[in-house]
Amino acid sequence: MNVLRVDAEGSLVHAEQARPEPQASELLVEVAYAGVNFADLGTKDGVPGSEVSGVVAAVGEGVSGFAVGDPVVGMRAVGGYAAYTRLPAALATKLPAAVPLDTAASVYTQGLTAYHLLHTAGRVSSGERVLILAGAGGVGSLAIQWARQEQAGIIAVASTPEKRRHASSLGADKAIGYEEVPALGEQAVDLVLDSVGGQSFGDALKVLATYGRIVVYGQAAGSRPELQVGQLIGRCQSVTGFSISLLGLTAPERFRHGVSALLQALAGGTLHPVVEHVYPWREAGEAWSRLRSRQSVGKLLLAFK
Numbered sequence: 001m002n003v004l005r006v007d008a009e010g011s012l013v014h015a016e017q018a019r020p021e022p023q024a025s026e027l028l029v030e031v032a033y034a035g036v037n038f039a040d041l042g043t044k045d046g047v048p049g050s051e052v053s054g055v056v057a058a059v060g061e062g063v064s065g066f067a068v069g070d071p072v073v074g075m076r077a078v079g080g081y082a083a084y085t086r087l088p089a090a091l092a093t094k095l096p097a098a099v100p101l102d103t104a105a106s107v108y109t110q111g112l113t114a115y116h117l118l119h120t121a122g123r124v125s126s127g128e129r130v131l132i133l134a135g136a137g138g139v140g141s142l143a144i145q146w147a148r149q150e151q152a153g154i155i156a157v158a159s160t161p162e163k164r165r166h167a168s169s170l171g172a173d174k175a176i177g178y179e180e181v182p183a184l185g186e187q188a189v190d191l192v193l194d195s196v197g198g199q200s201f202g203d204a205l206k207v208l209a210t211y212g213r214i215v216v217y218g219q220a221a222g223s224r225p226e227l228q229v230g231q232l233i234g235r236c237q238s239v240t241g242f243s244i245s246l247l248g249l250t251a252p253e254r255f256r257h258g259v260s261a262l263l264q265a266l267a268g269g270t271l272h273p274v275v276e277h278v279y280p281w282r283e284a285g286e287a288w289s290r291l292r293s294r295q296s297v298g299k300l301l302l303a304f305k
């Protein structure tokens, strides 16, 4: 079968591999679309790709609720940039007829991450002020839309005017550059969604209100934020880490709650996929260079059919 591998120079190259077999608790999926996620860029060796949609080709031992031919979407795929991939059934969802495969792959990982950042990790309540770093990206574009549904006040942070316009069009009340965050002033926001780290984390902490929360879920800037924990005490603030796949594997009911909310929001038209481009799988290198160079807005997909 066709796969895309990362070679020694870090480039994506076409390769042929034997079709895998599903192991216990897994599905084998014939891939229609692979989601391009920021974490994919860190693949050092082997086949990247953690998110796919497609059709179930085989069902592993101990799996119930899925049958060959079912349309599915899932995360934590093993080498998802491939014609077929193994998928943990615990993190897969059988799709209703109303949700096409491209839509599913464009919102699953990022939409569920955004939902649980706000609700599970961030405990957002109506009317709170939320600061969303990388607000025009894949997770950010969906987090703005989820936060809107909570009647939260939304400040999106993005690096270019075009991205800031995009964040505003999705419903952010304000869209600013990273360098403008300190000027928001003390006590400006109740919740921060931080996938950037480094200096941006420190700046966000300075404008965090009493009882405020920062949820850390990525480090796109590459540099680790510094935190003097003593700073948190006087204002009863908290910093929380979050991983969507860990939540899915350890708190399945909570994870499924997000899946139901996602499917309902898609059906009800309250959450709109933001797909910048669907690349044929052989052009995945272009998708990666767009994401790596911070040019992409919303989601990038690879089509395998």
Ligand SMILES: NC(=O)c1ccc[n+]([C@@H]2O[C@H](COP(=O)([O-])OP(=O)(O)OC[C@H]3O[C@@H](n4cnc5c(N)ncnc54)[C@H](OP(=O)(O)O)[C@@H]3O)[C@@H](O)[C@H]2O)c1
Binding pocket: 036, 037, 038, 039, 109, 110, 113, 134, 135, 136, 137, 138, 139, 140, 157, 158, 159, 160, 163, 195, 196, 217, 218, 219, 220, 221, 222, 242, 243, 244, 245, 291, 292, 293, 294, 295, 296, 298
């Ligand atoms: N923990 C979890 O469960 C989980 C799940 C999904 C994603 N994530 C994390 O969430 C973040 C967003 O993921 P995504 O797939 O939706 O990607 P994305 O937001 O579409 O792309 C990453 C964005 O990060 C910003 N960024 C800031 N500094 C950067 C730098 N030095 N180099 C490149 N980009 C930089 C860029 O936006 P600006 O140009 O506007 O700054 C860029 O567009 C990533 O950090 C990812 O690892 C975590």
